[in-house]
Amino acid sequence: MPASETLPEPAPPEEPQLSSFIRTIPDFPVPGIQFRDVTTLFQDARAFRRAVDGLSAPFADRGLEVIAAMDARGFILGGAMAYALGLPFVPIRKKGKLPGTTLMESYTLEYGEASVEIHEDAFAAGARVLLIDDLIATGGTAIAGVRLIERLGGELVAAGFVVDLPDLGGRRKLEAMGVETHVLMAFDGE
Ligand SMILES: O=P(O)(O)OC[C@H]1O[C@H](OP(=O)(O)OP(=O)(O)O)[C@H](O)[C@@H]1O
Numbered sequence: 001m002p003a004s005e006t007l008p009e010p011a012p013p014e015e016p017q018l019s020s021f022i023r024t025i026p027d028f029p030v031p032g033i034q035f036r037d038v039t040t041l042f043q044d045a046r047a048f049r050r051a052v053d054g055l056s057a058p059f060a061d062r063g064l065e066v067i068a069a070m071d072a073r074g075f076i077l078g079g080a081m082a083y084a085l086g087l088p089f090v091p092i093r094k095k096g097k098l099p100g101t102t103l104m105e106s107y108t109l110e111y112g113e114a115s116v117e118i119h120e121d122a123f124a125a126g127a128r129v130l131l132i133d134d135l136i137a138t139g140g141t142a143i144a145g146v147r148l149i150e151r152l153g154g155e156l157v158a159a160g161f162v163v164d165l166p167d168l169g170g171r172r173k174l175e176a177m178g179v180e181t182h183v184l185m186a187f188d189g190e
Pocket residue numbers: 070071072073074108109110114133134135136137138139140141142170
């Protein structure tokens with residue numbers, strides 16, 4: 001072989017399925033719940049990057065102006081996406097945490113009730129907003145987020161989640177409301 005010729009790059013090792021990074025914990029936080037834990041995905045740098053890139057990919061040319069995300073695990077993904085896409089980040093926080101004037105929505109979820117808030121000046125009316133959370137189950141949390149964005153006059157472009165639990169029907173509810181919904185993986189059996 002001439003000195004200038006180089007050997008082909010070895011094929012990169014196959015990446016494991018992203019879903020293999022999600023840990024399932026039975027009976028948390030209450031008996032009967034199969035808790036799908038995304039922290040084990042965040043702990044792996046490549047899996048975390050794949051999740052952030054996978055959630056961002058459909059929106060390259062969609063004219064997004066704001067990333068809004070749900071307290072608390074949605075912040076980890078939404079913050080990374082806002083940084084990567086060069087967009088402002090808006091937190092939708094659990095009640096009582098935001099210091100400014102807020103709008104509030106209350107909802108029920110698989111294991112309790114909660115209220116979330118957004119700053120009333122989080123973005124200008126008409127802003128094109130993407131809503132992000134780690135997981136959609138009953139949809140209560142995401143629908144509360146959608147309502148807050150709409151009450152502020154935002155134009156909701158879509159909602160994105162790493163995990164969908166289809167048996168709990170949240171994604172169907174969001175789509176029935178006309179919300180374009182993206183998920184990276186689904187787990188049956190909830
Ligand atoms: O579709 P739903 O039935 O509303 O459930 C989904 C929500 O539940 C989890 O958050 P949780 O309320 O446990 O709060 P945390 O992120 O503060 O732990 C999850 O991170 C979603 O936000």
